[in-house]
Amino acid sequence: MRHVLVTGGSSGIGLAIAALLLSRGDRVTLLARDEGRLEAAMDILSELPGAGERLAAVSADVADAASVGAGVRAAASRFGPADVLVASAGIVEPGLFHDQPPELFERQVAVNLFGVANSVRAVLPDMRAAGGGRIAIVSSGAGLIGIPGYSGYCASKFALRGLAASLRAETAGHGISVSISFPPDTVTPQYEREMLVRPPEAEAMMGRVRPWQAADVARVIVEGMEKGRREVHFGVALRFVGYFGPLVSAWFDARLVRTARKGRRPV
Secondary structure, eight states: OOEEEEETTTSHHHHHHHHHHHHTTOEEEEEESOHHHHHHHHHHHTTSTTOGGGEEEEEOOTTSHHHHHHHHHHHHHHHOSOSEEEEOOOOOOOOOTTTSOHHHHHHHHIIIIIHHHHHHHHHHHHHHHHTOEEEEEEOOGGGTSOOTTOHHHHHHHHHHHHHHHHHHHHHGGGTEEEEEEOOOOEESHHHHHHHTTOOHHHHHHHTTSOOEEHHHHHHHHHHHHHTTOSEEOOHHHHHHHHHHHHHHHHHHHHHHHHHHHTTOOOO
16 A cells, blocks of 8 residues: 655645545545645545545645655654655745745745755655655646746746656656646636736636646546656647647747737736
8 A cells, every 4th residue: 555645735636636546545644834724634535435544644834844854754654655745735926027026936936846846855765765656746837838927936837847857867767757747727725816816918828728627637647647657738738838838938929019019918
């Protein structure tokens, strides 16, 4: 029975992944910062058949290396070292770059990029010692194409692709697989908050793709991870962006310029 550690497992995609893996018989530890949300997630997941003995939670801030390290050790004391890491913790703070306080930009990079690095660093020694493991990094469709009003988010999510590629090369001889997924907009509590402040420039681009349900995103991520896929994409449109992101960016940039010259913001 595998031990799966899910960061950001208290809500959204992480919670949906945890539910799916519990239903398949894995032992699952949720790692998230907010203790109240962790308790609520535990209540939800405990309703799954047989989940009680295979479910645990630890509170830690992935942006703090010492905190996440302590959390991983606490998880290992319950179920043993993690066989699988799903690095799903992330935040988004939309806002045009010149309007946004630097603290919000830096916090997104700290959680979305450093948080993944801290999580991988905490589990990697045990995976190497065991001679295998799986690491699934959850990026975003925003990690494939620049989006106005999402500079901090895009920067942090773009960087994960490079991190995944480097980790894959370094761990190939140790039986450890590394996958990265690029989900579209997904109906989660964070998405609902995000939509309240999403700039119209961003909606003109992102609103073309209908949001997915968290359970469907979780299924695609887990299937991709289990099949050892290097990159996991969602639907034809985002797969196209994954392969031809620079061309799509160039087209949309030109559209923004044409719209600006006409004296109006894109809608």
